[in-house]
Amino acid sequence: MHFKIADDSEGRLVVLSERRGLIKTSGNGIYVSLPDEAGPAGRSVSDVVLHGRIEIDELPENIMCDWSGAYESGEPGFIEHGGPSVGLGVDPLFADIEQATLKWASAYGMADAMRLSRHTPVVCQGASFHSDAENFAQYGFCVVWLSQRDGLDLLFPNVDVRIPLEFGSIVFFDAAQPHGTVFEGYDSWCAQQYQRRAVDFRTRHFLSFDFPIAHPSVVCGLKLNLFSAEAGKHRHERLTVQGQHRTVDSVTGLWRKSP
DSSP states (O other): OEEEEEOTTTOOEEEEEOOTTEEOOOGGGEEEEOSOTTSOSEEOOOOOOEEEEOOOOOOOHHHHHHHHHTOOSOSTTOEEESSOOEETTSOGGGHHHHHHHHHHHHTTTOHHHHHTOEEEEEEESOOOOBOOHHHHTTEEEEEEEOSOOSSEEEEETTTTEEEEOOTTEEEEEETTSOBEEEETTOOSOOHHHHHHOGGGGSOEEEEEEEEETTSHHHHHHTTOOEEOGGGTOOTTOSEEETTEEEEEOTTTOOEEEOO
16 A cells, blocks of 8 residues: 655655555444443444535634634644534524534434534644544544635545545544545645645634434444444453554554554
8 A cells, every 4th residue: 555745855755655554444343442331332433434515604704713713733733622512503603504414414314313413613734644433432423614625635544535625515424434634636644745835824614513323323324333242342442453452543544553
């Protein structure tokens, strides 16, 4: 497997191949333990990524500025909240986005799960590859992109799904599935790409919904497997890939052996 990144010093393209200890695998070979003792002990990771575009109006500029002001890291690759998480119907500012998202989810039979979600305003300067299994094992994500198209793609390298991000892009996926952003023509995260382009130092904005992954409509729609305690799985292992504890490589998005 080959990955194209920008050389740190001269901007030339170089090829990384066969990074040791990295594997690309289907979500069926991954086990995520769930924290709720009353529910299933664990689950697989979905390989299904649903995406499209919804028609929504832009939020007021002062609101977006407030979100950007919450971005404290100042470094590419980090994701930060631009405001509090709230349930649907709480803040009228997001009413149109909520309705458009529910309508889109209903086409896949998952509107009921979305009605149980909370959404959070999020800001970033791109995102290095990561899985959210550690903190959101029991959730799926629905992301609504609120920035204009500027060459940034959302990439799921283990399932070969690449989504050009533009205003109104909507993506519905398992929070545990590794994902990150890259520029057009690239398939690895490289912070230096942002540092070379002054325009890319501005923050991007999106609204992130988290919905219950074990909801029956989501289990069906995302083709998940749920495991009971009797299935031979272990709650103390938060995430295992093919029986081994692994983490996500932040550059490629592939699974690597934990230290």
